[in-house]
Amino acid sequence: MAAGWRCRPLVDSPPASVPVAALAVEGISVHFGGLLALDAVSLEVAAGEIHGLIGPNGAGKTTLFNVITGLQPHTQGRVHLGHHEVTGAKPHVRSQLGLGRTFQRIELFGTLSARENVQVAAEVGHGRRTSGRSPAEEAIYQLERLGILHVADEPADALPTGLARLVEMARALATAPDVLLLDEPSSGLNAEETGGLGEVLRILASEGMGILLVEHDMALVMSVCAQVDVLDYGEVIARGDPSSVRANPAVQEAYLGGETEPAGLGVTTAAGATLPASASAASAPAGTIRELSPVVLSAVDVRAGYGRIEVLHGVSLEVRKGSALALLGPNGAGKTTLLNAISGQLALTSGTVEVGGRRLRRHASEHLARSGVCMIPEGRAIFPNLTVSENLLMYTFRRRSLKRASVEEQAIERFPVLGQRRAQLAGTLSGGEQRMLSMARALTTEPEILLLDELSMGLAPLIVEELYEVVGQLVTSEHLTIIMVEQFVQTALSFADSAAIMVNGELVKTGTPVEIRSDVVGAYLGAEAAG
Numbered sequence: 286m287a288a289g290w291r292c293r294p295l296v297d298s299p300p301a302s303v304p305v306a307a308l309a310v311e312g313i314s315v316h317f318g319g320l321l322a323l324d325a326v327s328l329e330v331a332a333g334e335i336h337g338l339i340g341p342n343g344a345g346k347t348t349l350f351n352v353i354t355g356l357q358p359h360t361q362g363r364v365h366l367g368h369h370e371v372t373g374a375k376p377h378v379r380s381q382l383g384l385g386r387t388f389q390r391i392e393l394f395g396t397l398s399a400r401e402n403v404q405v406a407a408e409v410g411h412g413r414r415t416s417g418r419s420p421a422e423e424a425i426y427q428l429e430r431l432g433i434l435h436v437a438d439e440p441a442d443a444l445p446t447g448l449a450r451l452v453e454m455a456r457a458l459a460t461a462p463d464v465l466l467l468d469e470p471s472s473g474l475n476a477e478e479t480g481g482l483g484e485v486l487r488i489l490a491s492e493g494m495g496i497l498l499v500e501h502d503m504a505l506v507m508s509v510c511a512q513v514d515v516l517d518y519g520e521v522i523a524r525g526d527p528s529s530v531r532a533n534p535a536v537q538e539a540y541l542g543g544e545t546e547p548a549g550l551g552v553t554t555a556a557g558a559t560l561p562a563s564a565s566a567a568s569a570p571a572g573t574i575r576e577l578s579p580v581v582l583s584a585v586d587v588r589a590g591y592g593r594i595e596v597l598h599g600v601s602l603e604v605r606k607g608s609a610l611a612l613l614g615p616n617g618a619g620k621t622t623l624l625n626a627i628s629g630q631l632a633l634t635s636g637t638v639e640v641g642g643r644r645l646r647r648h649a650s651e652h653l654a655r656s657g658v659c660m661i662p663e664g665r666a667i668f669p670n671l672t673v674s675e676n677l678l679m680y681t682f683r684r685r686s687l688k689r690a691s692v693e694e695q696a697i698e699r700f701p702v703l704g705q706r707r708a709q710l711a712g713t714l715s716g717g718e719q720r721m722l723s724m725a726r727a728l729t730t731e732p733e734i735l736l737l738d739e740l741s742m743g744l745a746p747l748i749v750e751e752l753y754e755v756v757g758q759l760v761t762s763e764h765l766t767i768i769m770v771e772q773f774v775q776t777a778l779s780f781a782d783s784a785a786i787m788v789n790g791e792l793v794k795t796g797t798p799v800e801i802r803s804d805v806v807g808a809y810l811g812a813e814a815a816g
Contacts, residue, residue: 307495385462395442446473507811669712
C-alpha cells in the first residue's frame with residue numbers, strides 16, 4: 286500500500302476462505318442540523334452483484350452515496366471496501382482502493398472532449414489496471430464498450446444528457462473500480478439505450494465488479510438487481526430480491542402512500558364524462574352528458590424538454606371542466622415538465638395546448654394567467670419575510686377592484702388557521718401552513734384551472750389530508766379544474782375524478798382512479814416479470 290493512504294485493514298480480518306463484501310456500510314447516520322437524514326443505515330454489496338438502492342424523493346440515497354465516497358461527513362458508522370476500512374479516508378484514497386461513482390447531476394469537465402474526460406480518469410487508474418492498456422487506449426476501450434465512441438471528440442458540454450451520463454460512466458470505469466456506485470445512470474436515456482445500459486451492468490457484474498445502483502427507472506432496477514434495499518426517511522425499510530421488495534406493503538406505502546377511502550368528488554357517467562358531485566347523471570340523457578362537462582384544457586402531441594434533451598414525447602390529454610386529474614408516475618417521468626409546458630413556463634418544441642378553446646402561443650405564461658390558469662409549484666412559493674396579511678395583499682395589486690379585506694376573508698374561510706397568523710412572518714409558519722398560504726394566495730386570482738405540483742412534499746399525512754379536503758371543496762363547490770402531481774398516490778386517487786400514468790415522458794395509461802389503481806404499483810416499482 287502506498288505511503289500516506291491512511292487506511293487500515295479491518296481488525297480481526299477474516300481468513301481468505303470467508304467471503305468479504307466488496308462494500309460494507311455499517312450503521313451510518315447523518316444529521317443536517319436537527320434533521321436526521323440517515324438513521325443507522327447498513328447494507329452490503331457482494332463482488333459480482335448488482336445491488337439496488339431505491340426509495341422516494343428525499344429518502345437519503347444520494348446522501349448515502351456521498352458518505353460512502355467521503356464527500357459527506359457522518360455522525361456515526363463505518364464504511365469498508367473489501368478488507369479495508371475507509372471510514373476516515375479522503376475521496377481520492379477511496380478511489381485508489383477501488384471505488385468509483387457517477388453523480389445524479391452530471392460532473393464532467395465541460396470544455397474537454399468525451400475522450401479527454403475518460404483519459405484523465407484512466408491516468409488516475411493506471412496503477413490498478415491489469416489489462417496493459419495505456420490511458421489513451423483505455424479511454425477508447427471504455428467509450429467503445431458503452432457504445433459512444435462516435436462522440437469521442439465532442440466537447441462534453443455539447444452532449445445531450447443521456448450521452449453525457451454514459452461518458453461519466455466510462456470515466457468511472459476507467460479508474461478500474463472494484464465497486465461502482467451509479468446515481469440515476471439511465472436519466473436522459475431512451476428505452477433502447479436503457480436496455481443497452483442494463484446489458485453493460487450485467488457484463489460488469491459477471492467480471493466480478495460490485496455495483497450499487499440508485500435509479501428511478503424501476504423496470505431497470507427490477508430486471509438487473511439481485512438484491513434491493515429500500516430507503517424511506519433515512520431508514521432501510523425493506524431489503525430482498527426484486528419480487529419480494531415489489532410486493533412489500535411498506536415499500537408500496539412509501540412510494541404510493543397509505544390506502545385512502547375515495548372522497549367521491551364527482552360522478553362518472555356511463556358516457557365517460559365526469560360531473561361535479563352536486564350534479565346527477567340522471568338529470569340528462571347519456572348522449573348529452575359530455576356537453577354538461579366541456580373540455581377546458583387540451584394537450585395534443587406535446588413535445589418539450591430542456592436544451593437538446595426531449596423530456597415529453599408526444600403527450601396528449603384532455604381535462605374536463607370541474608374535474609380533478611391525478612398525474613402520476615415515478616421520478617423522472619416528466620410530470621412537472623408537463624405542468625410547466627401546460628402553464629406556459631416551458632416552450633413546446635411541437636404539439637399544441639388549448640385552454641378554453643384558445644391555443645397557447647407566444648407570451649404563454651401571461652396569456653394563460655389571464656385565461657385563468659394558475660400553477661402552485663413544488664415548494665412553498667411564499668415571501669418568507671412578509672407577514673401572512675402582506676403575502677395576501679401582494680395579489681391585490683393585480684386588480685384594483687380586489688380589496689384586501691375580501692381577500693383575507695376568503696383565505697381565512699378556506700384555511701381558518703391563517704386567521705390566527707395574520708401578523709406572523711410567513712417564513713416562521715409550519716410547512717403545512719406555508720402551503721395553505723401559497724394556495725390561499727393563488728386562489729385570489731380566481732383561477733379556472735389550478736395546477737398543483739407535489740402539494741404534500743415534506744408534510745405530515747394529516748396535513749396532506751387537510752389540504753386535499755380543500756382541493757375537494759374547490760372541485761365540488763367552486764367547479765375548479767385541477768391537475769395534480771402528487772407523491773401520495775393513494776391520496777391523489779381518492780380525490781381525483783380521473784388519472785393518468787406517465788413513464789419516461791409518455792402517457793402509458795389514462796382512466797378512472799379505479800381503473801388506474803391496478804397499474805400504479807407496476808409503474809412505480811416495475812412490472813412483475815412474466816413467469
